[in-house]
Each structure stands twice: as structure tokens, then as C-alpha cells.
Amino acid sequence: MARPKSLRKVVKPPGFKGYKPYGHQQRRQKPVDLLYEEYEALKLADYDLMTHQEASEIMGISRATFARIYERARRKIARAFVEVKEIKAVYGHALLDKSWLVCNKCFARFTIPETITERNCPVCKSYNIETVK
Known part of the structure; x- marks a missing residue:
């Protein structure tokens, strides 16, 4: 095996x-x-x-x-x-x-520091984001 x-x-x-x-x-x-x-x-x-x-x-x-x-x-x-x-x-x-996210609107890839509670794209401000898999 x-x-x-x-x-x-x-x-x-x-x-x-x-x-x-x-x-x-x-x-x-x-x-x-x-x-x-x-x-x-x-x-x-x-x-x-x-x-x-x-x-x-x-x-x-x-x-x-x-x-x-x-x-x-x-x-x-x-x-x-x-x-x-x-x-x-x-x-x-x-x-x-790290935990990476991708924006489904502008396709930016980013991380969010643990101190920030709002989960939106830093580039286009969209909330349509998901975890990179």
C-alpha cells in the first residue's frame, strides 16, 4: 500500500x-x-x-x-x-x-487579517467572495 x-x-x-x-x-x-x-x-x-x-x-x-x-x-x-x-x-x-479568499466579481485574491470582521473584497468591495480551494 x-x-x-x-x-x-x-x-x-x-x-x-x-x-x-x-x-x-x-x-x-x-x-x-x-x-x-x-x-x-x-x-x-x-x-x-x-x-x-x-x-x-x-x-x-x-x-x-x-x-x-x-x-x-x-x-x-x-x-x-x-x-x-x-x-x-x-x-x-x-x-x-493562510486562509485565502477570491472575489467572484473582480477575481482578486486576498487574505483578511483576523482583526477585521467585515468580509468583503478590498478591491471592489463586493461581498461575493469565497474561500480558495
């Missing part, structure tokens, strides 16, 4: 729900699902320019596990580019660092 996957710490969820190819007549294809932890691995290694060891410590996983997640993310992005497929952000096995 396989060992259950531990949750991977994600500091901030992706700021997008997905990406679609531009300028291509796309027939209905299944999108490529990019898990939150794969997004976080790409962000830490390629955007924040951290070593795999530094990034793995932030995510609370081993360096080898980080390397596997990072490689899987790179392959998914490459497949989406080459096969002209949509990329969708999917929750996966993530543990969000």
Missing part, C-alpha cells in the same frame, strides 16, 4: 484560474491541470531564483520531492505549449499558508 501524500505548503495561490492559447483555433481538448504545488515550485525556482533546497524547506518537503514536483510542472507547461492546450490551476495536495 502506498504512503499517503503529505500536503505541500503553498505561500500564495496562483493569481489566475487558467491560461488559454492566443491566436489558435482550438478544438475542444482536455486542458492541462497545473496543481498549486507545481505552480509554487515553478515560482520559487524560476521566478524567485531559489535553489531546490531552499524552496523545498519553504514548501515543507524533501529536496527530492521538490525536484519531482518541479519537473512535473515543467513538463506540463511544455506539453501545453507544444500541443496548444489550455492550462488550468487546480488545488492538488496543497496546504495554503
Whole structure:
């Protein structure tokens, strides 16, 4: 029996729900699902320019596990580019660092400090918000 996957710490969820190819007549294809932890691995290694060891410590996983997640993310992005497929952000096995919310009106992602009691979007003031899952 396989060992259950531990949750991977994600500091901030992706700021997008997905990406679609531009300028291509796309027939209905299944999108490529990019898990939150794969997004976080790409962000830490390629955007924040951290070593795999530094990034793995932030995510609370081993360096080898980080390397596997990072490689899987790179392959998914490459497949989406080459096969002209949509990329969708999917929750996966993530543990969000804080309680993140998304506004269904302006799509802003944010957290609310515990000292504030009113739960509305800080950008557009809408009450149509939900917890990021």
C-alpha cells in the first residue's frame, strides 16, 4: 500500500484560474491541470531564483520531492505549449499558508487579517467572495 501524500505548503495561490492559447483555433481538448504545488515550485525556482533546497524547506518537503514536483510542472507547461492546450490551476495536495479568499466579481485574491470582521473584497468591495480551494 502506498504512503499517503503529505500536503505541500503553498505561500500564495496562483493569481489566475487558467491560461488559454492566443491566436489558435482550438478544438475542444482536455486542458492541462497545473496543481498549486507545481505552480509554487515553478515560482520559487524560476521566478524567485531559489535553489531546490531552499524552496523545498519553504514548501515543507524533501529536496527530492521538490525536484519531482518541479519537473512535473515543467513538463506540463511544455506539453501545453507544444500541443496548444489550455492550462488550468487546480488545488492538488496543497496546504495554503493562510486562509485565502477570491472575489467572484473582480477575481482578486486576498487574505483578511483576523482583526477585521467585515468580509468583503478590498478591491471592489463586493461581498461575493469565497474561500480558495
